[in-house]
Amino acid sequence: MKNLEVFTHVSTAYAYCNRKHIDEVVYPPPVDPKKLIDSLEWMDDGLVNDITPKLIGDRPNTYIYTKALAEYVVQQEGAKLNVAIVRPSIVGASWKEPFPGWIDNFNGPSGLFIAAGKGILRTMRASNNALADLVPVDVVVNMSLAAAWYSGINRMMKTITRLHKAMVFLEYFTSNSWVWNTDNVNMLMNQLNPEDKKTFNIDVRQLHWAEYIENYCMGTKKYVLNEEMSGLPAARKHLNKLRNIRYGFNTILVILIWRVFIARSQMARNIWYFVVSLCYKFLSYFRASSTMRY
Structure with a gap:
């Protein structure tokens, strides 16, 4: 997934419903998800059913339990990715988009509304003091998109901050020059025979720095960023276009x-x-001085 910019995981607000107050953090599970998966591989269905109540603890069902485990896995495996975890509550019909009331399934309260409307459902157990935590589906979609956008921007800001700190650290070295004695290096080169000098070349005086820097930049694109080199001609055209726009803008500004x-x-x-x-006058003086030297 070399072109992955943001990974958005849609969880549920009830992933940690065993807590009365839930913060916007990923709580560590009592059992490591990888170890749990490895254990379930050799268990039969009967044994799994027997240990399920012990595993989920005070959570109401396995759906909620696995949602919590999934969040933890996403956090651990996506430590180096731009990750956004969205926790909608009970998803209901749309608020505005594509139009008010749009719904296409029986999930959530939809099935209850239909059953009650058809006279099938007459009563159900509930509390008058409990809140109906509904959220429109278009709000969930908008939240997911906004979270993905912000996660990418936020990670980029962190990258820029780290880059700025690196520039401050390197300022001393990029603003000064030194002269090192290389007598031992020269002696070592003289000790090598012509064949060894070709095999173990350490003479950087032969290095063409412009070509080296160009290959360096191409190497970062190919081996570090893992980007295709086929887009170079188009990139060069785009760069030339931007350069011409800058020159034209500067000319118009002048x-x-x-x-x-x-x-x-x-x-x-x-x-x-x-x-x-x-x-x-300066140019005339410079030309006159140059003529007098001849």
């Missing part, structure tokens, strides 16, 4: 500045003429 500040201002014109005259 013309506008000339038009507004120089062509309409006597003081600006005087300063401009002074600068041009000074440059002309």
Whole structure:
């Protein structure tokens, strides 16, 4: 999944319904999911049914229990990914999109509404003090999309922050130069015979740095980012297009500045003429000096 930008996992608000107050965190399960899966591989259905009540504990059913396990797996396996976990409550019909009341299944309260409307369901056990935690399906969709967007942006901001810290750390080394003695390296090169010098080349004086940097950049694209090289021609065209746009914008900007500040201002014109005259005199002096040397 080299092109994966964000991984969004849709869970449920009831994943930790055994708690009265639920924070926006992933609570560690009492049993490691991988070990549980390995154990279930050799168990028969009867044994699984026997241990299920002990596994789920104070959760009402296996659906809620496995939802909690899934969140933990996503958190552990997606530590290096942009991950968003969305926890909708009871998903109901749409609020606005594609139109009010849209629904296409019997899940959630839909089946209850239909059964009650048809006269099949007459009574059910409930509490007058309990809240009906319904959420429209289009709100869930919008939340999932927004969470995916924010997870990608947020991870990028973290990357930029780390990059900035790295730049601050490297500033000392990128702002200074040193001269190292290489007598031992030169001695070592002289000790190698011509064949060994080709096999174990350590003479960086033969290195063409422009070509090396170009290969370096191509290597990061191919081996680090795992991107295809077939898109290079289009990328170069796009880069040239952006460069031409920048040059054109700068040219237009200079013309506008000339038009507004120089062509309409006597003081600006005087300063401009002074600068041009000074440059002309400098170039004339430089040419005269060059002629005198010959």
